[in-house]
Amino acid sequence: xxxxxxxxxxxxxxxxxxxxxxxxxxxxxxxxxxxxxxxxxxxxxxxxxxxxxxxxxxxxxxxxxxxxxxxxxxxxxxxxxxxxxxxxxxxxxxxxxxxxxxxxxxxxxxxxxxxxxxxxxxxxxxxxxxxxxxxxxxxxxxxxxxxxxxxxxxxxxxxxxxxxxxxxxxxxxxxxxxxxxxxxxxxxxxxxxxxxxxxxxxxxxxxxxxxxxxxxxxxxxxxxxxxxxxxxxxxxxxxxxxxxxxxxxxxxxxxxxxxxxxxxxxxxxxxxxxxxxxxxxxxxxxxxxxxxxxxxxxxxxxxxxxxxxxxxxxxxxxxxxxxxxxxxxxxxxxxxxxxxxxxxxxxxxxxxxxxxxxxxxxxxxxxxxxxxxxxxxxxxxxxxxxxxxxxxxxxxxxxxxxxxxxxxxxxxxxxxxxxxxxxxxxxxxx
Numbered sequence: 001x002x003x004x005x006x007x008x009x010x011x012x013x014x015x016x017x018x019x020x021x022x023x024x025x026x027x028x029x030x031x032x033x034x035x036x037x038x039x040x041x042x043x044x045x046x047x048x049x050x051x052x053x054x055x056x057x058x059x060x061x062x063x064x065x066x067x068x069x070x071x072x073x074x075x076x077x078x079x080x081x082x083x084x085x086x087x088x089x090x091x092x093x094x095x096x097x098x099x100x101x102x103x104x105x106x107x108x109x110x111x112x113x114x115x116x117x118x119x120x121x122x123x124x125x126x127x128x129x130x131x132x133x134x135x136x137x138x139x140x141x142x143x144x145x146x147x148x149x150x151x152x153x154x155x156x157x158x159x160x161x162x163x164x165x166x167x168x169x170x171x172x173x174x175x176x177x178x179x180x181x182x183x184x185x186x187x188x189x190x191x192x193x194x195x196x197x198x199x200x201x202x203x204x205x206x207x208x209x210x211x212x213x214x215x216x217x218x219x220x221x222x223x224x225x226x227x228x229x230x231x232x233x234x235x236x237x238x239x240x241x242x243x244x245x246x247x248x249x250x251x252x253x254x255x256x257x258x259x260x261x262x263x264x265x266x267x268x269x270x271x272x273x274x275x276x277x278x279x280x281x282x283x284x285x286x287x288x289x290x291x292x293x294x295x296x297x298x299x300x301x302x303x304x305x306x307x308x309x310x311x312x313x314x315x316x317x318x319x320x321x322x323x324x325x326x327x328x329x330x331x332x333x334x335x336x337x338x339x340x341x342x343x344x345x346x347x348x349x350x351x352x353x354x355x356x357x358x359x360x361x362x363x364x365x366x367x368x369x370x371x372x373x374x375x376x377x378x379x380x381x382x383x384x385x386x387x388x389x390x391x392x393x394x395x396x397x398x399x400x401x402x403x404x405x406x407x408x409x410x411x412x413x414x415x416x417x418x419x420x421x422x423x424x425x426x427x428x429x430x
Contacts, residue, residue: 001362022324030101051076139343142275144397150169170428181416182309196256218265219261230261237381255386257282257285275393275394286305287381287382288382298380299353310387313396318337362378397423409423
C-alpha cells in the first residue's frame with residue numbers, strides 16, 4: 001500500500017510511477033477522498049469542542065437557577081453529540097473508501113527497472129551454463145520414456161480434472177529429493193530458518209501480501225472464507241504482520257516447502273500439456289524481512305541463493321530483470337530466473353525474486369524499532385522462489401535425458417536417492 005503522505009507531497013511523482021506501469025493517474029481521486037476525510041475529521045473535532053463547551057456551561061446555568069439556559073444547553077449538547085457521531089461515521093466511511101482504493105493500486109517500480117509493456121521487454125542480465133548439444137531430438141518431460149510411468153495425468157484428471165498430475169514411483173522420489181535438497185541448502189548454507197506453516201489463511205493475510213482484493217479470481221477460497229495460499233510468501237511474510245520488531249532482529253530470513261494453489265485464471269490454452277502450469281504445485285519459498293537500507297542488497301543475496309540451486313543441479317539458466325509492464329502487483333523490482341528446457345528449446349521461468357519495499361509492510365502494519373531510538377519504521381519485505389519444485393523436476397528430466405529414454409540425474413541428488421543417479425527407460429532408479 002502507498003503512503004498517503006507521500007502522495008500528498010508529490011502527486012505528480014505518484015502518477016508518473018503509475019504511468020510507468022501502464023496505470024491511469026490516480027492521485028487526484030485519492031487526494032479528493034483524503035481531503036474529504038480530513039475535512040470531516042476536522043469538523044467533528046470542532047463540533048466536539050463546542051459540545052464540551054456547552055456541557056461545561058450546563059452546570060453553571062443550573063447553579064444560578066437559569067432553567068431556560070439549562071434546557072437550551074442540554075439541547076445543544078444533544079444536537080452536537082449527534083452531529084459529531086454523524087461526522088465521525090462519514091469520516092470512517094471515507095477512510096474505508098480511501099483504503100480500498102489504495103489496496104487496488106500496484107507498487108511503484110524502482111528507478112532502475114526498465115520501461116516496457118510485457119515479457120518481450122524484459123532485459124537479460126546474465127547467463128550461466130551452456131545448453132547441452134544432443135545427438136537426438138530432445139523430448140519434453142512428458143514424452144521421456146523413463147518419466148512417463150511416473151507422470152500420471154490420466155488418473156489426476158479422473159480425480160481432479162485438468163492441470164493436475166499424480167507423481168508415482170521414482171519420479172515422485174526425485175521430486176521429493178529436489179525439495180529436500182533445496183531446503184537443506186537454504187538452511188545449512190544460506191542461513192534461512194525453516195517454517196512449516198498453514199496453507200489455509202485468513203483474507204487479512206492475502207490482503208497483506210497483495211493477493212486481495214485485485215487477484216481474487218486467481219486464488220481458491222473455502223466456503224468459510226479461508227484462502228488456499230498461491231505461494232508460502234503469504235504465510236511467511238505475514239508472520240510479522242502487526243509486529244514491531246527490534247532492529248537487532250533484522251534481517252529475518254525464512255524458507256518453507258509447501259503446496260501452492262492457483263486457479264490460473266486467464267491462462268486458457270497456455271501450457272496445457274505436462275506439468276509446467278498446474279492448479280496445485282510445490283515450491284520452496286524464501287522470504288526476507290529487512291531494514292529499508294538493506295533491502296536492495298538482500299535482493300541480490302536471495303537471487304544468488306536461487307541461482308546457486310540451479311548451478312548445483314547443472315541446469316543452464318538466464319537471469320532477467322522484469323520491465324515495468326511485467327512486474328507483479330506488489331513488487332518494486334523483480335528478477336526472473338529462467339531454466340533451459342531443451343524439449344521446448346527455450347528458457348522458462350523457474351524463480352522470481354522480488355523486493356516489495358514497504359508496500360506489503362504498510363498493508364500488514366509490520367514495523368521495526370530503530371536501535372538508536374525514534375518512532376517505529378516500516379520494514380521492507382522480499383520474496384523469491386528457491387525453487388519451484390515441479391518446474392525444477394521438468395528441467396532435470398529434460399536436461400538429463402538420453403537417447404534410450406533414460407535420464408542421468410544431477411550428482412547433487414545422490415545423498416537423497418541412495419546414490420542412484422539414473423532414471424531408467426522403464427522408470428526405475430538405478
